[in-house]
Amino acid sequence: MSQPAIERLTGARMLxxxxxxxxxxxxxxxxxxxxxxxxxxxxxxxxxSYAENPDAVVIGCSVDGRLVGAATALPLKGEPESVRQPLADAGYDVDRIFYFGESVLEKPYRGRGIGVRFFQEREAAARESGRYTHAVFCAVVRPDDHPARRNYQPLDRFWHKRGFARIEGLNCWFSWKDVGDGEETRKPMAYWIKAL
Structure with a gap:
């Protein structure tokens, strides 16, 4: 198996x-x-929307030229009000927060340090700008007794090791259709934050 290559994807490469x-x-x-x-x-x-935002960052992980993982980030002000407002209401300066979107990686490449690199690269981009004091991301909250939870390993420990802490009691809400459902439902998303 070839060695994964990590790069910032911008412009034409991102498109x-x-x-x-x-x-x-x-x-x-x-x-x-x-x-x-x-x-x-x-x-x-x-x-x-990431490709069109000049301050957005997409970190790609490729193997033999094929994308096997990616992580995204952009200024929080580029996210919908439903994501910004709970933080603003809690007293955070939303203009100084860099928002980490998804971090996705194919299963065969997990556990090899790529997820750590995704966090490091996004934090580096936020620090390089000189405008951001914090990084934030959201993670879905599912009930402990959810029927699809079997064999799931929460990522809380991984996020704590990266220096992030959950903002207790503060959530936003996202809606999407679950696999097998006929319509979208709202899900609570917990905020995780780190000072840069």
């Missing part, structure tokens, strides 16, 4: 890999805890 970014999001987020029923068309449109 070139949009279909692969969409595929990765659908594949990885189909797993618990997200159970996301995605579509290629929606995902490509969503990822295009």
């Amino acid at each position: 070139e890999v949009l279909p692969d970014l969409a595929r990765l999001r659908i594949e990885v987020f189909r797993e618990f805890p997200y159970l996301y029923e995605g579509s290629q068309d929606y995902e490509e449109r969503y990822m295009r």
Whole structure:
């Protein structure tokens, strides 16, 4: 197996890999805890918003030229109000927060330090700008007795090792259709934060 290559994807290169970014999001987020029923068309449109934002960062992981993982980030002000407002209401300066979107990686490449690199590269991008004091991401909250939870290993320990802490009692809400469901439902998303 070839060695994975990590790179910041910008401009034409980022546009070139949009279909692969969409595929990765659908594949990885189909797993618990997200159970996301995605579509290629929606995902490509969503990822295009990163390509069009000059302050957005996409970190790609490729093996033999094929994208096997990616992580995204952008200024929090580029996210919807539903994501920004709970933090603003809690007293955070949302103009100084860099928001970490997804971090997706095909199963064969997990446990090899790539996830750590994804966090390091996004934090480096935030620090290089000189504008951000914190990094934040959201993680879905599912009940402990959810029927699809079997064999799931929470990532809380991994996130703590990266220096992030959950902001207790503060959530935002995202809606999507779970695998096998006929309609979208709202899910609570917990904030995790780190001072840069």
